[in-house]
Amino acid sequence: MRRWLPGWLGAPRLDLPLLGVLLVIMLGGLAVLYSASGEDGGTVVRQAVRLGIGLCVLVGLSQAPPHILRLWTPWVYSLGLVLVAATWVLGEGQGADRWLDLRVVRFQPSEIMKLAVPMMVAAYLHPRVLPPGPRDFLVSVAILAVPALFIVRQPDLGTALLVGISGCFTLFLAGLRWRVIVGLAAAGVAALPALWLVMKEYQRDRVRTFLNPESDPLGDGWNIIQSKIAVGSGGFTGKGWLNGTQSRLEFIPERHTDFILAVLSEEFGLLGVLALFALYLFVVGRGLYIASVARDTFSRLVAGSLSMTLFVYVLVNGGMVAGVLPVVGVPLPLISYGGTSAVTLLAGFGIMMSAWGNRKFVR
Amino acid sequence: MRRSPVNKPLKDSLQEQDGFRHRAVIGFTVIVALFGLLAVRYAWLQLWQHEDFTTRSESNRVQVRPVPPNRGVIYDRRGRLLAGNRPAFRLEIIPEKSGDLDETLARLGEIVTLTDEDLERFEKTRRRYRDFHSVPLRLDLDEGEVSRFAVNRHRFEGVAVVPYLSRHYPYGELLTHVVGYVGRLDERDLRQVDRDNYRATTHIGKLGVERQYERLLHGDSGVERVETNARGRSQRVLQREDPVDGADLVLSIDVDVQQAAWDALGDHAGSVVAIDPRDGSVIAMVSKPAFDPNAFVNGIPQADYQAILEQPRRPLINRSLNGGYEPGSTLKPFVGLAGLELDVVQPEQKIFSSGRYFLPNYDRPYRDWRKGGHGSVEIRRALEESVNTYFYQVAYDLGIDRMHDYLAQFGFGAPTGVDLPGESSGLLPSRDWKRGRFNEPWYPGETVIAGIGQGFNVVTPLQLANAQAALISRGVMRKPRVVFAVKGPLDESAHRETAPETPGVRVVNPEHWDLVLEGMRRVVNAPRGTARNVSLEADYVIAGKTGTAQVFTQDQSVDYEQDELDESLRNHALFIAFAPFEAPRISVAVVVDHGGAGSTVAAPIARATLDAWLGQERLMGYRP
Structure with a gap:
C-alpha cells in the first residue's frame, strides 16, 4: 500500500492507523463544533486552520530523530518555564492570567509545559538506571513541581494538575517503586485539606457547586445542571446533528470549548459518546504500544506518558460534563475549540511518531 | 538482586523495556476500567434518566406565555367611541437579568420620569412574580422617553419598551360616572377574577360600565407556546391559541x-x-x-x-x-x-x-x-x-x-x-x-x-x-x-x-x-x-x-328667604x-x-x- 502514497507520508516514521484515527476525531470534532457554534462556518475554518498547523508540527516533529528531540528538551523546558513566569507578570486572560500576547500569536505558555515536563523528566531519566533511585526521584519531582506551582499561581488548577500528572506518569512508567507510589498517593489524600487552603475563592465555589449543584441552579450550578440535561436528553441515539435544543438555544455554557462533549452527547446520544471513547481508547492504546516498541528510554517514557495524559484529559473533561467531576478548565482533546491545546497535543503525537519511526524492528 | 552492591549498576535496555511494558499494561488496564466507568455514567444519564432529562430539556426550551385579549370598546347609542384602545408603550424589567436592580432603576430615572408611586408599585408587583418574569415599571411613555431609551438600550440589560394598548376616554369627565375607567390590576382585583385568564392582563375595570361588564369587555386570554433561548428571548412560536377579544358594548347613552x-x-x-x-x-x-x-x-x-x-364638591x-x-x-x-x-x-x-x-x-x-x-x-x-x-x-x-x-x-x-x-x-x-x-x-x-x-x-x-x-x-x-x-x-x-x-x-x-x-x-x-x-x-x-x-x-313656623x-x-x-x-x-x-x-x-x-x-x-x- 505504501507505494500509492507520497513518499514522506509513506515513510516509516508515520504511524498510519494512529494518524487516521486522529483525523477521524478531528473531522468529527469540526462537525460538532459547527453545530455548537450555531452553524458558524468562520469558527470551523479557524479551528481547521489551527488543526492544520498542528498537523504540520506533527509531521515536522515526526521527522526529527529522538536523540535530537532529547537534546532540545532542556531548552524547551527552560523557555517554557521563563514564559510561564512571564505570564505571571505580564499575562492577560479571563480572570486568570493564562495568556501571553506575542503580538503575532496569543497563546498559553502553560500548554507548552504539558509537553515539556514529561520530556524533561524523561530526558533526565534517560541516561539513568531505572527504576529511579531516591535522588533521581527527587530531581524528577522538582522538574515537574516547579512549573506546576507556577501554573497553580496563575491560577489554572486544571493545567497545573495535568502538567503534574504527565510528569508523574513518566515516573510511573519509569518503574517507580510501588511503595513510593502508594506512599505518595496517601500523602496526596492527606494534602487535600491543604489544597483547599491554597485554592482561590472561585475555585472553592466550583467544588462546592459540584458537590451540590441544585443549591444554586441559576448561578454556579447552572453549568453542571444544563450540561447534564443536554447529555441525558440526548438518549441512546441523540437528537440528531444540528438539532440539539440545549446547545442551539444556548443553555449549555462554553458549548464550543470545555462543554463541547455535552453538545456531542445531546446530538449523537450514547452511541456517539461510546464511539468517541472507543476512538480515544484506541489512540491511548496505540500510543502505549508505540512506546513499548520504542528504541530508547526517552522516546518510550515520553510517548507512554503523553498517551496516558491524553486519557486524563478525556476523563476529566467527560467527568465534568457528566457532572461527576468538578468544573475545571480542561478541554476535550482535538475537539474543543482552541489553538494552543490542539497544536500542543498534535506536537505530542509528532514526538510519538518520531519514536515509531525509530522503533526497534527486532525484539 | 538485579544490581550488585559494589559496582555502579549498568543500564539494561531489555530489562527496562520489560519493566515499561509491565507498567504500560497496568496503566492501560486502569484506563480501560475508568473509560468503562465513564461510559456507565453516560449510559446512566442517557438511558436510565433519559426521560427525566428530556422533560427538563423541553421545559427549558418551551415557555408557555399567556396572550392578553384586546379589551372590547364602548360606543354610545349612535356609535360614537366612548372608550377605546390607543397604542402606547410601557417600560418593563426582568429583575433576574437587570443585574443590580436599585442601580438600574437609578440610571433609568435619568432617562424616563419615575415617580415614587411607580417605584412603589413596581416593587409590589415584582414580589408577586418570579425573577425571570417581566414586570412593568412605567406605563404610557411619551415619545421623547421612548426614543431616549432606544438610544440607551445597550446600557440596560433586561429592560425593554413594550408596545401595548392603553385605554382612553375621548369624552373625559363627561361620562366618567357611567363608563367608568380601567386601572392597573392589583392583588385585590385578582382575588375576584379567574387568575389564569388575567395572567397577561394589566388593567381591569374599576368603575362604571368598565367594572360592571368586566367579564364581557375583557374576553378570554390566549396561550402561546414559544421556543425560548437561555436568555429568555423567544425564537419562534410553536403553537398559538388565540385570545378571544372582549365584546364591544353599545350604550344607550346619547x-x-x-x-x-x-x-x-x-x-x-x-x-x-x-x-x-x-x-x-x-x-x-x-x-x-x-x-x-x-x-x-x-x-x-x-x-x-x-x-x-379634597375638593369640597366631591367629584x-x-x-x-x-x-x-x-x-x-x-x-x-x-x-x-x-x-x-x-x-x-x-x-x-x-x-x-x-x-x-x-x-x-x-x-x-x-x-x-x-x-x-x-x-x-x-x-x-x-x-x-x-x-x-x-x-x-x-x-x-x-x-x-x-x-x-x-x-x-x-x-x-x-x-x-x-x-x-x-x-x-x-x-x-x-x-x-x-x-x-x-x-x-x-x-x-x-x-x-x-x-x-x-x-x-x-x-x-x-x-x-x-x-x-x-x-x-x-x-x-x-x-x-x-x-x-x-x-x-x-x-x-x-x-x-x-x-x-x-x-x-x-x-x-x-x-x-x-x-x-x-x-x-x-x-x-x-x-x-x-x-x-x-x-x-x-x-x-x-x-x-x-x-x-x-x-x-x-x-x-319661620320663613327663610333661600337667597339669603x-x-x-x-x-x-x-x-x-x-x-x-x-x-x-x-x-x-x-x-x-x-x-x-x-x-x-x-x-x-x-x-x-x-x-x-x-x-x-x-x-x-x-x-x-
Missing part, C-alpha cells in the same frame, strides 16, 4: 343629550338622569362635578388623587346612583296616586288648604308654601300648585305603612337594578324601619311630612327618573339599562339587551293615573303651574313636577319631567345641589335635556 344636560347644569353640582320609558334604556346620566378618567388609567400621582379627594361621588336626596314635592304625584288607588281620596274630592295644617290634638302647624293657602283643591290642582295640605291629609289618611308599601312598588327604597355597580337604595321609611333603626315608635307628624317627600325619605336621581317612567307607562317597572347592545368579536350582529321587567305597580283604575299625569301636565302648562317657564316655545307638551329638598330642617342663605345651606332643587305628554319618550330627573327652588334652577336643565333628546329623535327620522 352623548348629545349627555352633553346638553352637562352644559345646562353649568357651574352647579348636581345630577341629571334621563330614561326612555318605552324600554328602560338610560339616555343620559350626568353627575357633576366629575373627574378625568384618563388620569386613572396609567396610575394617578398620589398628589393629584389627594387633590380630587368622586356619582350623584345619579349614590346621591341621597330628599325627594320633596317630586314625591307628590306618587303619594296622590296612592291616595286615589287605595281609595282614601276620591278623584274629584276637594281638600281645603288654609295655609296651615294641624293634626288632631296637636298644635304644631304644617305649612303650605303659599301664605294663606290655596283654597279647596282636588288632585290635579293640588299637583299643579303643589299644595302641601292636600298631601298632608292624604298621607295622614293612608298611614305610613300603606304609603310605604305603595311607593315601594315604584322602586323607592331599593336599588333600581341598573347595570352599574354600587347603586344606593335610598330610603323609604316605615314603622318597622324606624323601630329597627332607632328603636323608636312612629309619630303621626312624621307621616304628614313624609307625604310631601320630607322627613326620612331619601331617593337617588335614578330612582326618581325610573319611578316616573313607571308612572307614565301605567305601572310597568323596568330595570334601567345602560348597555344597549353587546357585539361579540365573532358575532357581527349586535345582540340587543332588553331591560327586564320587574313586578310592576298594580293598576286599580287607569283613570286615577290619568288624573295624576294631567296634574303633572298642568304643573308646566296651566296658568298657576309651578313650572310654567319650562314650556316656553316648546313644540311638544311637557309634564313634570318641581321639588325642593331641605338641606337643614327648618322650623315650620349661605350656598351650602341652600335647598337642593329638584325637577322631574317627561315628554311628549301624549306619548312620552323620555323621563328626566334633575337635581341641582343647593340650587334653591326646583322651578327656577332645575326645570330649565330638564328642558335642555328634553330638547336634546326629542330634537335628536327628529333628526334621526323618528315620528314626531
Whole structure:
C-alpha cells in the first residue's frame, strides 16, 4: 500500500492507523463544533486552520530523530518555564492570567509545559538506571513541581494538575517503586485539606457547586445542571446533528470549548459518546504500544506518558460534563475549540511518531 | 538482586523495556476500567434518566406565555367611541437579568420620569412574580422617553419598551360616572377574577360600565407556546391559541343629550338622569362635578388623587346612583296616586288648604308654601300648585305603612337594578324601619311630612327618573339599562339587551293615573303651574313636577328667604319631567345641589335635556 502514497507520508516514521484515527476525531470534532457554534462556518475554518498547523508540527516533529528531540528538551523546558513566569507578570486572560500576547500569536505558555515536563523528566531519566533511585526521584519531582506551582499561581488548577500528572506518569512508567507510589498517593489524600487552603475563592465555589449543584441552579450550578440535561436528553441515539435544543438555544455554557462533549452527547446520544471513547481508547492504546516498541528510554517514557495524559484529559473533561467531576478548565482533546491545546497535543503525537519511526524492528 | 552492591549498576535496555511494558499494561488496564466507568455514567444519564432529562430539556426550551385579549370598546347609542384602545408603550424589567436592580432603576430615572408611586408599585408587583418574569415599571411613555431609551438600550440589560394598548376616554369627565375607567390590576382585583385568564392582563375595570361588564369587555386570554433561548428571548412560536377579544358594548347613552344636560347644569353640582320609558334604556346620566378618567388609567400621582379627594364638591361621588336626596314635592304625584288607588281620596274630592295644617290634638302647624293657602283643591290642582295640605291629609289618611308599601312598588327604597355597580337604595321609611333603626315608635307628624317627600325619605336621581317612567307607562317597572347592545368579536350582529321587567305597580283604575299625569301636565302648562317657564316655545307638551329638598330642617313656623342663605345651606332643587305628554319618550330627573327652588334652577336643565333628546329623535327620522 505504501507505494500509492507520497513518499514522506509513506515513510516509516508515520504511524498510519494512529494518524487516521486522529483525523477521524478531528473531522468529527469540526462537525460538532459547527453545530455548537450555531452553524458558524468562520469558527470551523479557524479551528481547521489551527488543526492544520498542528498537523504540520506533527509531521515536522515526526521527522526529527529522538536523540535530537532529547537534546532540545532542556531548552524547551527552560523557555517554557521563563514564559510561564512571564505570564505571571505580564499575562492577560479571563480572570486568570493564562495568556501571553506575542503580538503575532496569543497563546498559553502553560500548554507548552504539558509537553515539556514529561520530556524533561524523561530526558533526565534517560541516561539513568531505572527504576529511579531516591535522588533521581527527587530531581524528577522538582522538574515537574516547579512549573506546576507556577501554573497553580496563575491560577489554572486544571493545567497545573495535568502538567503534574504527565510528569508523574513518566515516573510511573519509569518503574517507580510501588511503595513510593502508594506512599505518595496517601500523602496526596492527606494534602487535600491543604489544597483547599491554597485554592482561590472561585475555585472553592466550583467544588462546592459540584458537590451540590441544585443549591444554586441559576448561578454556579447552572453549568453542571444544563450540561447534564443536554447529555441525558440526548438518549441512546441523540437528537440528531444540528438539532440539539440545549446547545442551539444556548443553555449549555462554553458549548464550543470545555462543554463541547455535552453538545456531542445531546446530538449523537450514547452511541456517539461510546464511539468517541472507543476512538480515544484506541489512540491511548496505540500510543502505549508505540512506546513499548520504542528504541530508547526517552522516546518510550515520553510517548507512554503523553498517551496516558491524553486519557486524563478525556476523563476529566467527560467527568465534568457528566457532572461527576468538578468544573475545571480542561478541554476535550482535538475537539474543543482552541489553538494552543490542539497544536500542543498534535506536537505530542509528532514526538510519538518520531519514536515509531525509530522503533526497534527486532525484539 | 538485579544490581550488585559494589559496582555502579549498568543500564539494561531489555530489562527496562520489560519493566515499561509491565507498567504500560497496568496503566492501560486502569484506563480501560475508568473509560468503562465513564461510559456507565453516560449510559446512566442517557438511558436510565433519559426521560427525566428530556422533560427538563423541553421545559427549558418551551415557555408557555399567556396572550392578553384586546379589551372590547364602548360606543354610545349612535356609535360614537366612548372608550377605546390607543397604542402606547410601557417600560418593563426582568429583575433576574437587570443585574443590580436599585442601580438600574437609578440610571433609568435619568432617562424616563419615575415617580415614587411607580417605584412603589413596581416593587409590589415584582414580589408577586418570579425573577425571570417581566414586570412593568412605567406605563404610557411619551415619545421623547421612548426614543431616549432606544438610544440607551445597550446600557440596560433586561429592560425593554413594550408596545401595548392603553385605554382612553375621548369624552373625559363627561361620562366618567357611567363608563367608568380601567386601572392597573392589583392583588385585590385578582382575588375576584379567574387568575389564569388575567395572567397577561394589566388593567381591569374599576368603575362604571368598565367594572360592571368586566367579564364581557375583557374576553378570554390566549396561550402561546414559544421556543425560548437561555436568555429568555423567544425564537419562534410553536403553537398559538388565540385570545378571544372582549365584546364591544353599545350604550344607550346619547352623548348629545349627555352633553346638553352637562352644559345646562353649568357651574352647579348636581345630577341629571334621563330614561326612555318605552324600554328602560338610560339616555343620559350626568353627575357633576366629575373627574378625568384618563388620569386613572396609567396610575394617578398620589398628589393629584389627594387633590380630587379634597375638593369640597366631591367629584368622586356619582350623584345619579349614590346621591341621597330628599325627594320633596317630586314625591307628590306618587303619594296622590296612592291616595286615589287605595281609595282614601276620591278623584274629584276637594281638600281645603288654609295655609296651615294641624293634626288632631296637636298644635304644631304644617305649612303650605303659599301664605294663606290655596283654597279647596282636588288632585290635579293640588299637583299643579303643589299644595302641601292636600298631601298632608292624604298621607295622614293612608298611614305610613300603606304609603310605604305603595311607593315601594315604584322602586323607592331599593336599588333600581341598573347595570352599574354600587347603586344606593335610598330610603323609604316605615314603622318597622324606624323601630329597627332607632328603636323608636312612629309619630303621626312624621307621616304628614313624609307625604310631601320630607322627613326620612331619601331617593337617588335614578330612582326618581325610573319611578316616573313607571308612572307614565301605567305601572310597568323596568330595570334601567345602560348597555344597549353587546357585539361579540365573532358575532357581527349586535345582540340587543332588553331591560327586564320587574313586578310592576298594580293598576286599580287607569283613570286615577290619568288624573295624576294631567296634574303633572298642568304643573308646566296651566296658568298657576309651578313650572310654567319650562314650556316656553316648546313644540311638544311637557309634564313634570318641581321639588325642593331641605338641606337643614327648618322650623315650620319661620320663613327663610333661600337667597339669603349661605350656598351650602341652600335647598337642593329638584325637577322631574317627561315628554311628549301624549306619548312620552323620555323621563328626566334633575337635581341641582343647593340650587334653591326646583322651578327656577332645575326645570330649565330638564328642558335642555328634553330638547336634546326629542330634537335628536327628529333628526334621526323618528315620528314626531
